[in-house]
Amino acid sequence: MLAFNFFGATEGGLFDINATLPLMAIQVVALTYILNSLFFKPVGNVVEKREKFVSSNIIEAKNKLSEVKKLEADLLTQLQTARTEAQTIVSEAENESDKLYKEALELANNEANASKEKARLEIESQTSAARDQLSKQADDLSELIVNRLILEK
């Protein structure tokens, strides 16, 4: 039962220590338990759950990032090897075509030279044949002239 008791200054004072002290201590201890179940535990659960969620997500993201980086490096090396391969293939093809061109050119040159030589030889032979014939005809003609001259005499 509460009973209000009005006392004047005779019993008061700034440093009046009485049963308020232990009761206040009990009240604070009770408050600790109440706040623990009402505030610290539920909020702590939510916050720590979220922290766990965030940190696990960060770890996962980091793993993924490192995987991506590895894949990227892999792809880069693959790309480089492909590029060098392509380059060698291109240069090989170029060499080959060059060679083929040169061969074809040589062949054509040789053929042309040969046909030129043949033509020259033919011309020469025909020239000499014509000259022979001409000289023979000249001989014949001269003989004829000579015979005629002789016969007329």
Place this chain on the structure above:
Amino acid sequence: MFFNSFSTNFAALEVGQHLYWQIGNIRLHGQVFLTSWILLGALLIFISLGTKKMENDPKGLQNLLEFLWDYIRDLARTQIGEKVYRDWMPFIGTLFLFVFVSNWGGALIPWRLIKLPSGELGAPTADINTTIALALLVSLSYFYAGLSNKGWRYFEYYVHPTPIMLPFKILEDFTKPLSLSFRLFGNILADELVVGVLVFLVPLVLPIPVMFLGLFTSAIQALIFATLAAYYIGEAVEEHH
């Protein structure tokens, strides 16, 4: 007590007068309990509103409560250490919230408008009983923390660097609650008195900066009280090598 004669009317302020409740042959300071119940009721309502619907994406009050929780956790963790701060976080947090709510409630709410038959309403922490109760709880806590964590090895702390420290460490066990309780009591009471006197002398404008200063010191005192309590507990559970 010797100090009990220190009860006067100071510029129409009532200093050292109390609203007495008598239960059997126990006497209580009624105004302390009245204000503490109102303030703690408000605190509990506020907290239950904030934690009613907890979501993973915090909104509104939950945000504020989570910030508060994080603040208290950081305080406890830095002072007590990673290993046992979890056990003591509710206690440290309760001390902080109780002192903070009491100080600010005492400073912000115009209690003086409510007339009591004797004494006047004010911050519960402006009563020596409250602060001594808190300080003794802190003392009990750090003894309990030390003994439960380290057993009898807790008393190594008293002779830790050298046995010469023994009398000083024993003295510390008395000065710790004394300084804790009187620091809080003195600061809050002085703030109330300064504001009260200024309001009495110059009722306009002039008390406002002092009131803001009072709010500042009130918050700082709550932080100091909680930090020191955590530090004492941390000191008791710390392992010496």
